[in-house]
Amino acid sequence: MIDNIVDITLLSFLVILALAIIRMRSLFAVVMLFSGFSFLSAGLFVVMDAADVAFTEAAVGAGISSVLMLATLALTYSSKNADKEEKPTTHKPWLPLSVVVITGALLIYGTYDLPSFGDPEAPSQLHVAPYYLENSMPETGVPNVVTAVLASYRGFDTLGEVTVIFTAGIAVLLLIGGRRRVKPNVKKNGGDREA
Amino acid sequence: MAVIVKHNLILRVVAKFIIPLIFLFALYVQFHGDFGPGGGFQAGVIFSAAIILYALVFGADKAKRVITPYVLRLLASLGVLIYAGTGVATIVLGGNFLEYGVLASSQVAGQHLGILVIELGVGITVMSVMLIIFFAFAERGQAVLSSNAESEQE
Known part of the structure; x- marks a missing residue:
């Protein structure tokens, strides 16, 4: 019961973060949100009793890779784009969108054949x-x-x-x-x- | 990176307070990996995080005085050497590659010793490689910034 509530909370936060990352134009904010995304995933791993994986995700995903992405932002500094805005997209998003939607639908369809979580017969x-x-x-x-x-x-x-x-x-x-x-x-x- | 360093008093005080604790936690994760979650990989990352925090707050040059790039390169190779060397040692002692049982008098004691040593190797390599990558980025960032400043002066 309590597991379900924690799962639903964490997963909805993940969805909100993912949408925020897509909509955000400032690259600095995107890096920080990526870090938060990793940290929430680490929380999900803890709920699934994978403490070692959660540990690695929190240390590497939320910690080191954020620092390295910030360092990359600092490296690609140019005075013309000091506030590090993402460049506006010039192409139409419909082809990539349809590819992503079809692949995602197939993957979700594939999960129906997977054994359920923690199944001893898996x-x-x-x-x-x-x-x-x-x-x-x-x-x-x-x-x-x-x-x-x-x-x-x-x-x-x-x-x-x-x-x-x-x-x-x-x-x-x-x-x-x-x-x-x-x-x-x-x-x-x-x-x-x-x- | 050096441009970021200003008079951030709270940041400096908190960093000085928290860095030893991070080191201690990294050592705990390193040597307690057999019993709790963690191990060499996580410990190496946490250990390097403490030094990266120091470098971010006090500047990469000061951090490089604590642990020089030359030492880091030696340590990165040393970790892999410790790991592979354990494997060679088990062969010399009459076992297979990385068969830790032959390292001590009993199977379980040998396993304990072997796992502790190779986790140490993993930790050393991960710590130094993370710092090598971070310092490489920081150094290049400084070069880009100084050349930016030069071209703006022209």
Whole structure:
């Protein structure tokens, strides 16, 4: 009962935020609303008892990515557009709208074939999940099954993930790292001149 | 980024008060990941968030004096090295790659040790990569701003 109320409240806030993000023109406000959207999603994950996922969503989605998007806004600063307004769209929205509506309708239709939330007969609960739940405590002695799976049973996958993060860091360093000076005439692109 | 830094007294006082608490929470998440929610990834992000908060309030240059970009690059590689090195160590001790059971006298003790060490590796790499990315953005932002100022003077 109380779960339903929390779910409905969080989901309606998510819808309101999504509509606000679409209508908002100021990019700074959009970044802050994205952060709020992530935080509400983290709340939804908590309601679904996925504390680890909620933790990651709150820290990465609401925290770090907002900071990085703000940093990108600061990077793309131009004195012509100091209040960081979104450019008005020049194309008609009907083709993308119809694509999105049809895809969304198909996805919602697809959810009718999915097992209901927390169904013990769901395929994902019948594969390796029972093994982890029954054996992770005697085999690893770690009470948090998520950590046991992540660090021990799927340790090789996690090594791959860490390598991906490391590679991302190297890629960013290669792209915009270092102490290169931006030449003034290169930085002013054609679009700024015309306006 | 440096332009943002002005005399924000309340922001400075609150940041000074809250940054140690964030560090403490990050360490809790790091080493308590076996028992509660969390682990190396979340802890690394929280740890870097504290330093990013410092950089936002006091300026990226001061934050870079706390932890220099060179150290960050070393740490990012060190984390991956710790993780993969644990795997190699288990091979040397006669197990499979990342089979933590051989690290200590009993299976469960070895698992505990192995998970703690590799989570530490994950935390170190995530923390330093997040900071590397943030500092790269901040540095480039400064370069763009100063070149803006130069072109406006011309």
